[in-house]
Amino acid sequence: xxxxxxxxxxxxxxxxxxxxxxxxxxxxxxxxxxxxxxxxxxxxxxxxxxxxxxxxxxxxxxxxxxxxxxxxxxxxxxxxxxxxxxxxxxxxxxxxxxxxxxxxxxxxxxxxxxxxxxxxxxxxxxxxxxxxxxxxxxxxxxxxxxxxxxxxxxxxxxxxxxxxxxxxxxxxxxxxxxxxxxxxxxxxxxxxxxxxxxxxxxxxxxxxxxxxxxxxxxxxxxxxxxxxxxxxxxxxxxxxxxxxxxxxxxxxxxxxxxxxxxxxxxxxxxxxxxxxxxxxxxxxxxxxxxxxxxxxxxxxxxxxxxxxxxxxxxxxxxxxxxxxxxxxxxxxxxxxxxxxxxxxxxxxxxxxxxxxxxxxxxxxxxxxxxxxxxxxxxxxxxxxxxxxxxxxxxxxxxxxxxxxxxxxxxxxxxxxxxxxxxxxxxxxxxxxxxxxxxxxxxxxxxxxxxxxxx
Ligand SMILES: *Cc1c(COP(=O)(O)O)cnc(C)c1O
Numbered sequence: 001x002x003x004x005x006x007x008x009x010x011x012x013x014x015x016x017x018x019x020x021x022x023x024x025x026x027x028x029x030x031x032x033x034x035x036x037x038x039x040x041x042x043x044x045x046x047x048x049x050x051x052x053x054x055x056x057x058x059x060x061x062x063x064x065x066x067x068x069x070x071x072x073x074x075x076x077x078x079x080x081x082x083x084x085x086x087x088x089x090x091x092x093x094x095x096x097x098x099x100x101x102x103x104x105x106x107x108x109x110x111x112x113x114x115x116x117x118x119x120x121x122x123x124x125x126x127x128x129x130x131x132x133x134x135x136x137x138x139x140x141x142x143x144x145x146x147x148x149x150x151x152x153x154x155x156x157x158x159x160x161x162x163x164x165x166x167x168x169x170x171x172x173x174x175x176x177x178x179x180x181x182x183x184x185x186x187x188x189x190x191x192x193x194x195x196x197x198x199x200x201x202x203x204x205x206x207x208x209x210x211x212x213x214x215x216x217x218x219x220x221x222x223x224x225x226x227x228x229x230x231x232x233x234x235x236x237x238x239x240x241x242x243x244x245x246x247x248x249x250x251x252x253x254x255x256x257x258x259x260x261x262x263x264x265x266x267x268x269x270x271x272x273x274x275x276x277x278x279x280x281x282x283x284x285x286x287x288x289x290x291x292x293x294x295x296x297x298x299x300x301x302x303x304x305x306x307x308x309x310x311x312x313x314x315x316x317x318x319x320x321x322x323x324x325x326x327x328x329x330x331x332x333x334x335x336x337x338x339x340x341x342x343x344x345x346x347x348x349x350x351x352x353x354x355x356x357x358x359x360x361x362x363x364x365x366x367x368x369x370x371x372x373x374x375x376x377x378x379x380x381x382x383x384x385x386x387x388x389x390x391x392x393x394x395x396x397x398x399x400x401x402x403x404x405x406x407x408x409x410x411x412x413x414x415x416x417x418x419x420x421x422x423x424x425x426x427x428x429x430x431x432x433x434x435x436x437x438x439x440x441x442x443x444x445x446x447x448x449x450x451x452x453x454x
Contacts, residue, residue, distance in 0.1 A: 005043060007051040008036060017058045023065055031065035070418055077441055079423035081395055081433030083348040084385025088422065090287040090294070091385075092344040093326055097292060100329035101322040111321045124309075126324055130331040134257055136275045137299035141309060142286070142327065143317040147177045149283035149296030150251050154186035154216075156311040157247055157281070157304075161213030162191045166199040166232075168225055169218040173253075173386055179218055188213065198230040204240055214249050215241045217279075219269065221253035222386035234277040247280040247304065254387040255284020255297065257334055263349045265388050271299070280304055286323070288385045291345035292330035293323045348435050349383065353394045359434045360396035366446035372453050373401040381435055399429035402453040413452040421448055 011032050014020060020028050035057065042048035052060070076088055084090050093101070104111075114121035124141050131140035143149050154163060163183060170192065172178040183190040191212070193203040204215060215237060234250065241248040252274060260268040268289075274282045281304050286295030296317070298308060308314060333339040340346050360376045367374040377399045380392035402410045407425050414421040423432045430453075437445065 004051070005040065008039060009051075009054055009057065011036065014054070014057060014061065017054065019058050019062050020065075023062075027065050027068060028061075031061045031068055034068075035061045035064055066418075067416075075419055077419060077421045077445060078436040079421055079432035079445075081379065081381040081397065081435045082384035083345050083381075083436055084288055084383055084387060085436075086385055091291045093293060094291070094330060094333060094342040094344060096333060096342060097326040097329040100325040101293070104325035105322050109321055109325075111324070123319070123321075123324065127328050127331060130328065130335055131297065131299060134331060134334055135271050135299055137282075139302045139305035140297065140299045141305055141314075142319045142324065143296040143298065143314065144319055144323075145294050146251070146253070146255075146283055146285040146296040147173075147182070148317040149298050150182055151186060152308055152311060152313050152317060153249055153281055153283060153298065154183060154188055154214075155313055156308050157249065158188040158213035159186060160188065162189045162209070162211040163214050163216050163249075164191045164193055164204055164207050164212060165216045165218060166194045166203075167192045168194060168196050168199055168229070168231060169220055171218055171220055171222065173222065179251075197225050197228055199232060200230065201232045201236055201240060204232065204237065208240075208244050208246070212244075212246060214247045216249045216251065218251045219253040222389050224390045226390070234274060234279065238278045238280075241280075242278070248278070250274050250279045250282040252282050252284040254288040254290075254385065255282075256289035258339070258346065260289070260349075260388070263393070265349075265383070265391055265393070268388055275299060281308075285385075286327055286330075288387055289345060289383075290330065291339075291343035293326040295319055295323050295327055297327075349393070351435060353396065356434050357396040359437075359439060360398050362439070363432065363434060363437070363442050363446065364398045366442060367398065367400065367449060370446060370450040370454075372446075372450055373403060374398050374449075377429075377431070379431065379433055381433060393435075395433055395435045397431045397433040399427075399431050400449060400453055401429055404454055405452075410449075410452050414448060417448060419444070421445060 014032050015028055039048060078085060078088050110121065112121050112123050127142060128140045131137065143152060165179065170179050180190050191207050193199060193207045217234060217237060238248040252269065252271060255271050256268060257271055259270055271282065271284060281298060281300035283296055283298045286292040286297055298305065330343060333342040340350060357376065364374050364376045377397055379395050379397040381395045382392060407430050410430050411423065411425055414423065423430055
């Protein structure tokens with residue numbers, strides 16, 4: 001093994017180089033130390049044989065200092081076309097919701113203060129009337145996310161007993177949320193009925209016994225069993241539960257307030273339909289198809305919601321004021337009938353293919369004018385966020401062929417920018433799907449792609 005650690009330059013020596021001397025002292029020293037540590041470790045592990053030239057080291061240290069200075073959590077330009085991209089933060093808030101969160105973050109608020117009475121108020125009263133009005137539910141509360149909501153519901157209703165669920169609904173959501181594991185964590189036993197593809201009402205009927213505390217229906221958000229299938233309609237299941245004096249619980253997952261048939265998406269249930277079917281408790285996410293902040297929304301009868309509010313876990317899952325502010329503003333858009341224009345997820349899903357094509361042509365025009373090889377191509381999008389797994393929406397994308405470097409190096413360079421641009425490689429081209437892009441970013445996107453592709 002030939003390695004010479006003595007050839008590694010001294011920290012001070014590097015810091016005197018012009019590029020690094022121009023940086024503030026603390027971040028410069030930090031970047032030098034990190035780079036040299038990595039180099040030493042690489043040499044010890046035998047992965048690096050030679051110490052790079054000082055110029056090369058300086059270039060790497062400057063790049064590292066630049067990356068160190070960026071916030072780790074920062075805005076991204078989403079060119080994937082996936083409106084609810086879980087890795088990219090799921091739903092974008094509406095302007096109204098973002099402003100409401102900003103305002104409430106910067107000042108004291110009425111979070112738990114009743115201004116009429118001058119006395120302590122409840123944090124849930126800000127959104128409960130809106131949720132009830134929009135869905136027809138009797139009562140509502142909000143926790144941190146839907147996983148927390150399901151955990152709370154099962155803990156409060158079924159600890160020590162059995163919960164009956166169809167084998168076809170034992171889902172795993174990304175990030176290790178698995179229905180059987182959640183049941184175990186809540187101290188209740190899962191009683192599986194039916195088969196993967198078919199479950200009948202009689203399967204539930206036969207399984208109900210002394211130990212049964214609830215029937216649970218889980219929306220199979222991120223997968224579909226197709227072919228020879230049968231599941232029990234929610235209204236029938238609810239009727240059975242009530243006949244036996246049991247609560248009917250539903251984990252709705254996405255929880256859309258609008259019928260997605262409007263966007264040509266079939267078979268996705270609405271929250272209102274579950275309430276109408278008479279379920280006792282239903283929960284869903286705030287940041288999936290609703291298009292609001294991360295939250296777990298729980299709707300149900302006054303008695304059950306009161307019971308949930310008193311449960312000790314509720315305090316541990318308490319929803320934050322910024323979340324509540326953003327959620328209230330989002331729900332107001334629905335109540336005012338402006339959700340289709342204001343809530344980004346609905347706007348993105350509702351954009352007509354012809355309009356998307358026009359936008360793709362606009363972005364493509366900026367690129368070709370700058371000399372980039374680009375063209376407009378038809379594509380198909382997933383909705384994402386574990387919603388609507390088997391239906392694709394027609395869309396348009398700009399396909400870029402780099403004239404310098406490879407597709408991979410283009411993808412990487414765009415992804416590593418201060419405002420990362422995330423696209424994808426398909427059919428030997430780099431694709432930017434316009435469904436999830438903002439038109440006001442087009443100039444910046446075109447400039448970045450031009451810089452990296454030429
Ligand atoms: C997404 C989802 C969850 C988890 O919701 P979070 O808001 O991400 O915690 C639970 N159940 C179903 C069916 C889901 O689709």
